[in-house]
Amino acid sequence: MADLRIDFAGIKSPNPFWLASGPPTNTAGQVMRAFEAGWGGAVWKTVGEPIVNTASRYGGIDLGPQKLMGFNNIELISDRPIEDNLREIAEVKKRFPDRAVIVSLMVESRRAAWHEMVKRTEDAGCDGLELNFGCPHGMSERGMGSAVGQVPEYATMITEWVKEVAQTPVIVKLTPNVTDVARMAQAAEQGGADAISLINTLNSLMGVDLETFAPRPAVAGKSSHGGYCGPAVKPIALHMVAACAQKVKIPISGIGGIAGWKDAAEFISLGATSLQVCTAAMHYGFRIVEDMTDGLNDYLDRKGFASLGELRGRATANVRDWGDLDLNYKIIATIDSGLCIGCHLCYVACEDGAHQCIEEYPGATSEKRIPRVIEEECVGCNLCALVCPVEGCITMREVSTGKPATTWNDRMRRVQRESGVAYTPSLWGSL
Amino acid sequence: MGLVNIAPKLAPEGYERNFAELSPRLTSQQALTEAARCLYCFDAPCIQACPTRIDVPGFIRKISSANLKGSARLILSANVLGESCGRVCPTEVLCEGACVLNGTGAKPVEIGRLQRYAVDYALDRGLRLFERGAPNGRRVACIGAGPASLACATELAQWGYEVAIYDRQALAGGLNTYGIAAYKTRAQDSLREVKMVENLGVRFHQNVVVGRDVALAQLEKNFDAILIAVGLGETWDLTLEGEALGGVIGAMAFIERTKTLPFEQVDVGRRIAVIGAGNTAIDVVTAARRLGAEIVYLIYRRDENSMPAFAYEYELAKKDGVAFLWQTQPVRILGNNGSVSGLECVRTRTLGKGRSAHVEGVPNSQFVLEIDMVVKAVGQRPVTDFLGDMRGIEIRSGQVVVNPESHQTGNPKYFAAGDCVNGGKEVVDAVAEGMRAARGIHQSLSAKKT
Ligand SMILES: Cc1cc2nc3c(=O)[nH]c(=O)nc-3n(C[C@H](O)[C@H](O)[C@H](O)COP(=O)(O)OP(=O)(O)OC[C@H]3O[C@@H](n4cnc5c(N)ncnc54)[C@H](O)[C@@H]3O)c2cc1C
Ligand SMILES: Cc1cc2nc3c(=O)[nH]c(=O)nc-3n(C[C@H](O)[C@H](O)[C@H](O)COP(=O)(O)O)c2cc1C
């Protein structure tokens, strides 16, 4: 049994799985049920001056029969009075002293307002604070949420205000709606943040009703851009977590499309310490955490990792600039004729969408319709293997080029040595 | 019918339960889920396995994209009886048998049901997906209103031909209306498709026997080309003693009753012997059981493995509790007061292998089954006598001989398609042939100077 406990900037939790700030953490009743189900922590639904929500608020995108591949919302922060929230937070903490109770805050951008809110929240007994600099809709129009998180100077400043009074660790939650998220992470770190969490939701419009032309989610025939999340955003979140992990030293709480232990392990390997989940809990309920802890445990055991610390950041260093990738590494597609079912998706994908290196009917008599990779032509792009519906049927096989590893940056450095012209990897102008 | 020992009638709801659709219409949710299973293969093997070459991945993708009208149009442009075919095709040996998902160990995509789902969308709403072409002044007569003619007429009408169909039955549709098991399709389902063809301006002349009520010479005079699509007739006689007794009936006549009368008016004996083991025999035994017959024997002179019926049809009969007597041959029908009372049979043995191996009776193996009804299901006989032998239309072992591309017969004015050409296959084959014949007619008439 591996050790799943974490110490996140001083916040202790029996496992890394926290509910993200959102509808599942709206009330004490929900959070306590979640803790009973096994969640290690919860970030309370963002507390602030109560707001009014719309009907409807959520939109979804399905992929075939898979519901909610992507999910969005135009809901605001908590619609409940601050006192009610704080009283319930105290109650939960009392009943579950071993779990992490973090409170998400969003206050108007005045120093005194933040000071007052931080003190009141900490008085309730929470383990930490999360500053919501990320909400992309509604609140940002009022100068809060991502309006703060998109301007590094504001983010630094408000973090500083909070840190002036905070007794518990301060997490800054980042918005992905920026060009360089690592820059925002650094701004938070600079303001004294103890940790960051990301990602909040992405700006999005879920669709348009083609009969009424009401965008979704519709409110009396109209809509507004909302926050996108769920499985579809995971790759974006992974990239952003990795980018931040390379730029800041403070711990990271990974968020975005996490629904299972594998997602969690990927985030951790890219540098996350804790994980937050919203959409998956909204979709399937709190019970999903059982398999998350179970699966993560077995995975760590299988890899021989005694604790999460041994997994953390294992993949971070493998995320590199394109210019650092080996240009002499060669793989080619190989079809397992025993597994091939003859759908010819690999053929049409390569023929129309890649490099025309699959023969559809090799040997006119091919009874089983097994296509053939023209190995001399294959550029090793992966496309056929990605479209093949049979697991393990197309594998990408490494072949030796007989040449030593070399990268674009190596080449440019060589050019520089030979020509004396300076080479700066990130600037096109110098090439 | 001269039946004496009629099986007791069921409660009214019993009939609808017994003849309820085996494979009901999909709900939209089911259709979307099933459509999502299709891989959208390139150059898909399911298309090759369909005699009418329906673009299966194409129409399934349109179901997924909520373009049901487009899906129906794609299906019907390849096969105007796409709805029936979706219900009645032996998909296990056609499109679904070729689906690549079989290779993964998963069930194939339910192509037939999806096909029916898409076409039902259009039929339910009476959508007009095709228009008749601007009249080209040419006229074609089709003999028989079955699938082959319907397919041919649909094509020709869209190209501007004036098409008249002559059929001896009261209702159009051929065996699609009169022959196919009621738990697959009902007469009114077939008639919805006939209506589609009628909407293209094709004129139906029902209750007309060509060769009796209308002379071929007259058709020749009034039409530029003639399609022979008369299908097949009643099953062959057994040529046994006692065949004229009350309670002995041909499979086609029996099945036709199940398709045209209210079920409670179709009398069956308590104990029935059905002779033959093809798909038609299966339809008879399952119908008989579902109508209340207590003991139903299926009697076949070869063994189980030589049975011509499709495997899943056989399974159906087994589930219906039919008793199979393999290697058994009837030798005499016994009677009492003019009605069937028993069937005398012998055991047989097969010399050699395969469906054409010689079969002989085993000496001294006679036994008698006590039964009240005998249904003959030993293969349908041709109905092409009316063509005579003066016209240059060759008939070989009961099948009209045609050029396989154009479906033209030895007489250039005559074309032929469907069961009367192929000896009895499926609806989808008749449709494919009818469409080929339409192209053949079009080519032949276009080449001719007016
Ligand atoms: C019992 C049974 C069950 C079947 N079940 C299936 C099934 O489940 N699935 C499947 O795909 N196929 C099935 N078939 C086969 C299918 O019905 C036929 O292949 C198909 O109907 C052939 O179409 P057709 O147009 O060639 O002939 P038919 O459908 O037989 O139509 C021919 C028409 O011509 C008319 N006719 C004949 N002579 C004359 C004349 N002289 N003048 C005017 N009209 C004339 C006939 O009355 C008939 O209406 C079944 C067949 C039978 C017998
Ligand atoms: C309906 C809804 C409401 C949310 N409300 C908040 C909120 O009040 N405060 C906040 O910081 N994040 C909020 N989020 C963002 C989530 O905490 C999380 O960052 C995001 O949904 C990505 O994670 P996921 O893919 O697991 O859902 C909300 C998300 C959803 C779907």
Ligand code: SF4
């Ligand atoms: S995609 Fe895979 S299963 Fe399909 S033809 Fe290619 S190798 Fe075979």
Ligand code: SF4
């Ligand atoms: S073979 Fe099966 S999976 Fe492939 S296109 Fe046809 S129905 Fe779809």
Ligand code: SF4
């Ligand atoms: S017509 Fe019949 S064989 Fe052809 S695709 Fe449809 S169900 Fe399959």
